[in-house]
Amino acid sequence: MTPLLEIEDLHARVGDKEIIKGFNLTINEGEVHAVMGPNGAGKSTLSYVLTGKPGYEITSGSVRFKGKDLTAMSTEERAREGIFLCMQYPVEIPGVPTATFLKHAVNAVRKHQNLPEMDTFEFLKLVREEGQNLGIGNEMIKRPVNVGFSGGEKKRLETLQMSILKPDLSILDEADSGLDIDALKVVAGGVNALRDGKRSMLVITHYQRLLNYIVPDYVHIFADGHIVKSGDKNLALELEEKGYADFVREK
Amino acid sequence: MPGLLQDKKFFGEDIPWLCALREKGADIFRRLGVPGAKVEDWKYTKPRILNADDFVWPEAPAAHECSCGCSHHNGEDCCCKQNLPLEAYQIRFENGFWQHEHNHLPEGVTVLPLDEAIADNEICRRWLGKIAAMENAPFAALNTAYLENGVFICIERGVKLDKPLAIISHTCAGESNLFYNLRNLIVLENGAEAEIVEYFHYSGIEKSRYFANIVNEVMVGKNAQLRHYKLQDEAFKAAHVSLSTVQVKADGKYHHFCLQKGADLGRDEVRVKLLDKGAETRVDAAYKMSGWATLDTTTLIEHISPETYSEQLVKGVVDGEAKGVFQGKIHIAPNAVHTEGRQLHKALLLSDTAEIDCKPELEIFADDVKCSHGAASGELDEEQLFYMRSRGIDEDEARQILVEAFLDDVLLKVDSESVRSWLKSKL
Numbered sequence: 001m002t003p004l005l006e007i008e009d010l011h012a013r014v015g016d017k018e019i020i021k022g023f024n025l026t027i028n029e030g031e032v033h034a035v036m037g038p039n040g041a042g043k044s045t046l047s048y049v050l051t052g053k054p055g056y057e058i059t060s061g062s063v064r065f066k067g068k069d070l071t072a073m074s075t076e077e078r079a080r081e082g083i084f085l086c087m088q089y090p091v092e093i094p095g096v097p098t099a100t101f102l103k104h105a106v107n108a109v110r111k112h113q114n115l116p117e118m119d120t121f122e123f124l125k126l127v128r129e130e131g132q133n134l135g136i137g138n139e140m141i142k143r144p145v146n147v148g149f150s151g152g153e154k155k156r157l158e159t160l161q162m163s164i165l166k167p168d169l170s171i172l173d174e175a176d177s178g179l180d181i182d183a184l185k186v187v188a189g190g191v192n193a194l195r196d197g198k199r200s201m202l203v204i205t206h207y208q209r210l211l212n213y214i215v216p217d218y219v220h221i222f223a224d225g226h227i228v229k230s231g232d233k234n235l236a237l238e239l240e241e242k243g244y245a246d247f248v249r250e251k
Numbered sequence: 252m253p254g255l256l257q258d259k260k261f262f263g264e265d266i267p268w269l270c271a272l273r274e275k276g277a278d279i280f281r282r283l284g285v286p287g288a289k290v291e292d293w294k295y296t297k298p299r300i301l302n303a304d305d306f307v308w309p310e311a312p313a314a315h316e317c318s319c320g321c322s323h324h325n326g327e328d329c330c331c332k333q334n335l336p337l338e339a340y341q342i343r344f345e346n347g348f349w350q351h352e353h354n355h356l357p358e359g360v361t362v363l364p365l366d367e368a369i370a371d372n373e374i375c376r377r378w379l380g381k382i383a384a385m386e387n388a389p390f391a392a393l394n395t396a397y398l399e400n401g402v403f404i405c406i407e408r409g410v411k412l413d414k415p416l417a418i419i420s421h422t423c424a425g426e427s428n429l430f431y432n433l434r435n436l437i438v439l440e441n442g443a444e445a446e447i448v449e450y451f452h453y454s455g456i457e458k459s460r461y462f463a464n465i466v467n468e469v470m471v472g473k474n475a476q477l478r479h480y481k482l483q484d485e486a487f488k489a490a491h492v493s494l495s496t497v498q499v500k501a502d503g504k505y506h507h508f509c510l511q512k513g514a515d516l517g518r519d520e521v522r523v524k525l526l527d528k529g530a531e532t533r534v535d536a537a538y539k540m541s542g543w544a545t546l547d548t549t550t551l552i553e554h555i556s557p558e559t560y561s562e563q564l565v566k567g568v569v570d571g572e573a574k575g576v577f578q579g580k581i582h583i584a585p586n587a588v589h590t591e592g593r594q595l596h597k598a599l600l601l602s603d604t605a606e607i608d609c610k611p612e613l614e615i616f617a618d619d620v621k622c623s624h625g626a627a628s629g630e631l632d633e634e635q636l637f638y639m640r641s642r643g644i645d646e647d648e649a650r651q652i653l654v655e656a657f658l659d660d661v662l663l664k665v666d667s668e669s670v671r672s673w674l675k676s677k678l
């Protein structure tokens with residue numbers, strides 16, 4: 001088993017507030033890990049710390065990705081190395097057509113991999129192929145990024161980006177928030193299509209429901225800034241029955 | 252001391268009305284001088300560099316020769332001979348001097364060097380000096396004192412120009428501080444339509460200093476339409492001061508769009524008089540700057556008659572220690588009821604030292620009018636930057652994308668698709 005992401009005794013803060021406190025987790029190639037925690041536990045904070053968002057400061061501990069020190073890399077370097085964050089609240093960018101944004105992203109990653117830039121024709125073909133299953137057509141990618149998109153459209157666009165960029169590690173932050181069951185199936189289908197035994201995922205969620213569609217190998221319960229209990233997918237079911245209070249108290 | 256007013260031999264010193272006009276310009280400039288800190292109209296944009304005492308008149312380039320003087324010049328392909336990359340009639344000026352071009356102009360379209368037009372053209376003689384103000388425009392007075400070079404354009408009654416007419420002004424300055432004036436007179440007779448593109452660019456040593464002083468006098472006849480686009484991309488130590496004075500008759504339309512991105516001191520000033528009922532204007536501008544530049548957009552829209560309409564959108568991006576200035580005045584005359592005048596300025600500040608000065612003024616002397624102005628400034632959105640970077644796009648590229656997105660809506664005001672995409676490529 002080759003470790004892809006190794007987080008050791010991570011402490012991180014936002015402003016003056018320490019949110020991540022002694023977090024440990026190793027994700028090997030091909031594994032899907034779910035991190036479940038109550039609102040305000042610091043789940044989104046963890047995803048931002050891993051992607052290097054300005055303002056999220058690591059105070060101690062280490063994070064390695066493919067054996068390299070992740071904390072020394074900029075946000076864009078992490079992305080090009082193969083980390084993708086499917087955001088809980090995708091950002092609207094007025095004035096920038098979705099297609100333009102996607103093309104810049106694809107070519108940034110390709111450049112890093114020493115691949116030639118994609119021209120418009122190749123790029124549109126790729127979007128057509130990957131977009132088909134997600135119900136994303138030409139019309140949608142002409143609109144400005146996420147502007148006026150419904151909750152479902154936003155999450156489908158996140159999934160499309162993941163399908164196109166083919167990251168080694170996908171971090172999904174509340175991928176199901178604001179989705180009805182049909183939309184959830186579409187998004188989960190896109191995510192599952194990327195599972196090939198090599199790619200890994202960190203599925204962050206409050207609810208167990210998502211894990212019926214994206215079935216994890218491991219489940220971790222996250223409270224008060226660190227993991228309080230780990231297990232297999234059955235832990236999620238147990239949590240659903242008992243609620244978070246029991247686990248948080250166990251600590 | 253060779254300041255801005257120097258003795259000079261002129262064309263047409265035997266034409267009394269022309270000499271009188273020049274003399275009037277020189278008198279006014281002598282009185283007003285280069286505006287100092289107390290002049291309200293210039294309080295944000297301080298034309299200090301125009302107090303220099305080393306101005307030199309450029310020499311007329313020899314005919315049929317590459318005139319730019321660059322060491323890398325290669326005849327017809329030289330930078331100074333470049334045309335706009337779009338279907339257009341093209342005329343070129345080199346350091347303020349007319350360069351002969353062969354354009355097969357359609358019937359009803361006159362394009363002449365200003366001196367020729369002064370000598371032979373009745374319409375030119377009728378309007379020249381009658382549209383531009385001088386009393387509160389020192390550099391227009393100065394321009395008039397040296398009135399000689401420029402272009403006269405006349406589109407006859409009902410004629411629609413089939414492609415844009417580009418006026419390309421190229422400067423090649425070396426060590427000396429060149430100063431030249433361009434005076435253009437543009438007349439659209441009743442029902443005429445045209446698109447005119449002004450392009451100011453340079454080559455030569457990067458730090459060349461020069462002063463390009465431009466005056467456009469524009470007459471838009473009844474039911475005529477002029478779209479007047481401009482790109483100011485002068486050398487970064489240069490001064491570019493331009494005044495376009497425009498009169499619009501009944502149901503005529505005048506649209507001005509100016510993108511400024513060059514010069515150390517750049518001012519694009521537009522004064523539009525909406526003379527009769529139904530006249531309308533859009534005056535839009537964009538500016539993008541860094542370093543220590545000051546780029547100024549100053550507008551005056553005068554609603555003289557009822558049911559006239561104006562709208563302005565000005566957007567700027569300021570980086571480094573640069574300063575963006577917008578002064579916009581809307582004047583509504585006492586009887587100009589049922590008029591509408593709107594104005595909006597938005598700026599994006601990319602550094603802590605970037606500065607914006609904005610002075611909107613509404614002078615409303617009529618009842619029952621719709622008038623508004625607004626201003627906003629902000630920074631790049633951190634969330635948007637992070638989102639793009641989290642997809643692998645590098646920070647500089649992400650910033651550039653957001654800057655272009657910010658300017659997108661104002662560039663969309665440029666109706667001509669070919670002109671718009673050329674302007675976008677210059678951002």
Ligand SMILES: Nc1ncnc2c1ncn2[C@@H]1O[C@H](COP(=O)(O)OP(=O)(O)O)[C@@H](O)[C@H]1O
Binds near residue numbers: 044045046
């Ligand atoms: N930018 C911020 N500034 C200050 N506090 C923040 C910021 N972002 C998150 N927090 C705080 O950090 C804690 C964890 O938030 P978050 O990571 O969003 O939780 P979760 O995603 O698990 O619901 C919360 O108490 C929240 O108020």
Ligand SMILES: [Mg+2]
Binds near residue numbers: 044045
């Ligand atoms: Mg969250």
